[in-house]
Each structure stands twice: as structure tokens, then as C-alpha cells.
Amino acid sequence: MMTPTTTVPATVTAFDLVSGLSAQRPTLRRRLSAMAAMYADVEAARAQVERDDVLVYEFYDMGVPETSGDVAYGTSITYPGKVGDEYHMTKGHFHSVLDTGEIYFCLRGTGYMLMENPEGDWQAAEFGPGQAVYVPRRYAHRSINTSATEPLVTFFAFPGHAGHDYGTIETRGFRKLCVERDGEPVFVDNPKWAG
Amino acid sequence: MMTPTTTVPATVTAFDLVSGLSAQRPTLRRRLSAMAAMYADVEAARAQVERDDVLVYEFYDMGVPETSGDVAYGTSITYPGKVGDEYHMTKGHFHSVLDTGEIYFCLRGTGYMLMENPEGDWQAAEFGPGQAVYVPRRYAHRSINTSATEPLVTFFAFPGHAGHDYGTIETRGFRKLCVERDGEPVFVDNPKWAG
Ligand SMILES: [Mn+2]
Numbered sequence: 001m002m003t004p005t006t007t008v009p010a011t012v013t014a015f016d017l018v019s020g021l022s023a024q025r026p027t028l029r030r031r032l033s034a035m036a037a038m039y040a041d042v043e044a045a046r047a048q049v050e051r052d053d054v055l056v057y058e059f060y061d062m063g064v065p066e067t068s069g070d071v072a073y074g075t076s077i078t079y080p081g082k083v084g085d086e087y088h089m090t091k092g093h094f095h096s097v098l099d100t101g102e103i104y105f106c107l108r109g110t111g112y113m114l115m116e117n118p119e120g121d122w123q124a125a126e127f128g129p130g131q132a133v134y135v136p137r138r139y140a141h142r143s144i145n146t147s148a149t150e151p152l153v154t155f156f157a158f159p160g161h162a163g164h165d166y167g168t169i170e171t172r173g174f175r176k177l178c179v180e181r182d183g184e185p186v187f188v189d190n191p192k193w194a195g
Numbered sequence: 196m197m198t199p200t201t202t203v204p205a206t207v208t209a210f211d212l213v214s215g216l217s218a219q220r221p222t223l224r225r226r227l228s229a230m231a232a233m234y235a236d237v238e239a240a241r242a243q244v245e246r247d248d249v250l251v252y253e254f255y256d257m258g259v260p261e262t263s264g265d266v267a268y269g270t271s272i273t274y275p276g277k278v279g280d281e282y283h284m285t286k287g288h289f290h291s292v293l294d295t296g297e298i299y300f301c302l303r304g305t306g307y308m309l310m311e312n313p314e315g316d317w318q319a320a321e322f323g324p325g326q327a328v329y330v331p332r333r334y335a336h337r338s339i340n341t342s343a344t345e346p347l348v349t350f351f352a353f354p355g356h357a358g359h360d361y362g363t364i365e366t367r368g369f370r371k372l373c374v375e376r377d378g379e380p381v382f383v384d385n386p387k388w389a390g
């Protein structure tokens with residue numbers, strides 16, 4: 001094997017295709033206590049935190065330069081569970097640069113990508129193994145795991161300069177919730193939505 | 196289920212995680228006849244085309260808008276095989292906007308991402324299931340399948356405005372080739388390289 005000559009080595013990271021995790025890097029971890037107020041049934045959330053402050057999701061920030069020529073990427077793992085009748089979900093966010101999209105490629109599990117834009121449109125796309133969901137520009141996005149047993153594992157990629165606006169969703173919420181009714185996931189109005 | 200209200204529906208595409216293919220869209224297909232001149236042993240290539248013009252690789256163009264706010268994505272499948280002792284590979288390309296990177300996430304198979312920049316640096320990164328290779332800005336890139344039996348399946352994502360420059364590689368070639376020596380892949384100088 002010849003010795004490569006390079007000034008800018010490619011970043012190579014080994015992810016486990018089943019767990020979604022890499023032993024090479026730490027994840028950013030979001031336990032229920034960090035997002036209890038986001039669930040409709042805040043009392044159920046607080047009670048669950050008292051019993052066990054469960055890990056709701058974790059994901060990678062690979063430290064890609066924040067330029068429009070770069071692509072930020074990583075995996076995101078949302079663990080199964082419910083808070084009251086509401087399925088485990090990520091915090092969700094807009095991009096600071098609203099006119100940026102994002103691709104999510106599902107490696108494992110079942111659930112939805114919930115999306116809404118500032119104009120009031122909303123939509124949800126189903127996740128299943130091999131399903132690619134392209135979130136259009138201007139849409140806030142949140143992953144939701146509707147499986148009772150399996151992690152929802154996705155590989156994501158977005159423009160390096162997109163940035164994150166978590167604050168808008170934190171203060172206002174999403175317009176819709178994903179809850180279990182008769183054993184099935186359905187989307188309902190968010191009673192706490194503060195538009 | 197409530198009815199979503201949206202003016203810009205998310206694009207949802209089901210890919211098979213084993214084959215890398217989607218029944219929803221056609222691929223762009225590259226048979227050996229379309230790239231015979233790229234292999235070091237052009238006579239072996241021409242003889243193979245006579246016997247059977249094999250499919251070397253195929254990939255998706257999902258038609259994402261070509262803006263810096265969008266992320267172009269899809270899967271790429273390079274089939275196992277050799278031309279002489281040179282492994283099956285993609286044509287490879289620079290991006291028209293040189294200062295753009297690309298992420299390749301390997302879903303299946305074994306091989307390399309071969310990279311070189313206009314300044315003469317080169318490098319190769321190994322592909323295996325779950326391996327993510329971030330191609331730095333300014334690096335031409337080519338996927339190489341070194342397995343005797345398995346397709347090399349990757350999921351890729353790059354900035355929407357990157358564009359493709361296939362011509363530079365088509366006329367000049369890559370500095371290095373990946374060939375089999377004693378049953379193992381090695382990188383050697385490309386005797387036809389026209390720098
Ligand atoms: Mn995002």
C-alpha cells in the first residue's frame with residue numbers, strides 16, 4: 001500500500017448500523033428532565049423523571065465546519081417510550097437559516113418526522129427502515145418513535161451553515177402532537193400550542 | 196389521523212437497505228462501455244464489453260433544487276468485479292464548486308473512497324458497513340468495490356449547489372489505481388495519469 005500524501009485527511013467514523021452509535025465519539029444526550037415541559041402531560045413527565053430520568057434521544061455533532069460548502073451529518077437515536085400517551089420525540093428545531101433543508105435516512109425503527117413551517121403548514125412523514133425523508137426548507141422538524149420496543153435510528157445531513165433555532169419550538173411548541181389512541185399513533189392538536 | 200396542510204410536501208423515498216435500490220425511481224446506470232477507457236487495461240475492458248457489457252455502478256439523482264440551502268442525496272451501488280486486476284469503480288468527479296464536501300455513509304460491502312485534490316494530494320478511506328467517510332472540500336472522489344461478491348452500497352449527501360465536473364477526471368484520470376496483488380487491494384501509480 002502506498003502512503004497517501006494529504007494535508008486534509010477525510011474524517012472516517014465507524015457507526016454501528018444496529019445501535020446507530022459510534023465508539024469513536026461522544027453523543028449529545030437528551031434525558032426526559034431536559035424536555036419534560038415539552039410533553040402535553042407535564043405531570044406524567046415529572047413523575048417519570050422522579051422514577052427514572054430516561055434517555056429520550058441522543059445524536060452526534062461531528063464538528064463539520066459551519067460553511068455552505070460543508071455538510072453536517074451524523075446519526076440520531078430516539079429510544080422507545082411514552083410520556084402519558086405521547087410518544088418519545090426529539091426537541092425539534094427550525095434552522096437559524098430558515099431556507100435550508102435536511103435529509104433523514106432511516107436505518108432502523110418506526111415513527112414519524114413531524115414538520116411545520118412559520119406560515120402554519122404542517123405535515124408528517126413516516127419513518128421505516130430504508131425510508132428517506134427530505135425535510136423542505138423552512139420546516140421545523142422533530143423525530144418521533146412510535147415503536148414500543150425498537151430505537152428509531154436515522155442518519156441525517158444538512159447544510160453546514162444552517163444553524164439551529166431550538167428556542168422557537170421550546171417557547172411555542174409544535175402545532176400537533178403524536179399520541180397513542182386505541183394502540184395506534186395519531187396526530188392531534190397541541191393544547192399547549194402558543195402561536 | 197388529521198389531514199396535514201402543506202404547500203411543500205416532504206419527499207419520501209423507500210430504499211431497500213440490502214440492494215440500495217428504490218422501486219419509486221429510476222437510477223442512472225453506468226455500464227463498462229461508458230467508462231472502458233478509464234481502466235488501465237483497456238484491452239481487458241473492451242474484451243469484457245464484447246462478452247457482456249456489465250453494469251459497473253448505478254446511483255440516484257433525486258432532483259433536489261441546486262441551491263446551497265438544499266442537500267442532494269441518494270444511494271450509489273457499485274457492483275463487484277474487476278477489469279484485468281483493477282477493481283470496479285465509479286467514474287469519479289470533482290465538484291464544479293470545488294469548495295464543497297460530501298458525506299458517504301456505507302450501508303453494505305467493502306472498498307475504498309479514493310480522493311485527490313488539484314494540488315496533488317491523494318488519500319483513500321476504507322468503506323465497510325456503517326463507515327461514514329467525509330470527503331473534504333476540493334477533493335475529487337471515486338468509490339471502489341474490492342469485494343469479490345458483494346455490492347458496495349453507500350448513501351451520499353452533498354451541497355445542492357456543488358455541481359459535477361466529470362471532465363477533469365475523464366481526461367486526466369486519478370493519480371492512483373486500486374488493483375489486486377496477491378489477493379489484496381493495493382494502490383499503485385496510474386501509468387496513464389496525464390497531469
Ligand atoms: Mn435540522
Ligand SMILES: [Mn+2]
Nearest residue numbers: 290297336353
Ligand atoms: Mn460528489
